[in-house]
Amino acid sequence: MAFWTYMLRCSDDSFYVGHTDDLERRIAEHRSGFYTGYTYKRRPVTLVWSQDFTERYEAKVAEKQIKGWGRPKKEALIRGDWEAISLLAKSGSGRS
Template sequence: MTFWAYLLRCSDGSYYAGHTDDLERRLGQHQSGEVQGYTCQRRPLALVWSQDSARCDEALAAERQIKGWSRRKKEALIAGDWADLHDAAIPPGERALRLRSGRTDVGAGCTNLENDG
């Protein structure tokens, strides 16, 4: 059986993350208003991202992770922009610290070129 994590764009521009074992049926339920809750008053909806999984717990974990993400991270996921997704994951305090220290490259093992001797 295949399970799905998915992301919908609502008519008000917000995003809704969910998971299911039947993506087409679930989208139909969202579109018809059969699913009460967040999406019911924000139709029409558009499927903007989905990922299949072999296990239900994997799809649920993906849904929960995405629900906690910022709008920027969700939009990077939709666009498939992995560099921006990674950059958006840096907490603002860490980003400020990196800028103050001159370390703007976020890759592992990067050095501050000004201090290389």
């Protein structure tokens, strides 16, 4: 079984980070407003990044780590810009 950590861009340009064991279902739930959490009033949402893991705890750890990042670091992750992520981590300007 696979597990995913994912990031959504919300209609207010904020980011939401979560994890799931069924990415397609979970994104559909966010888009439909199935849950009345953070994304409910920020729809529509767009999946901008995801990564799969073999263990749930790995996905949860990644979710927690990314939630602690600042916007510049999250945007670098979306772009796949590992050099920028490294620089932001060293400078402290990307938080954690």
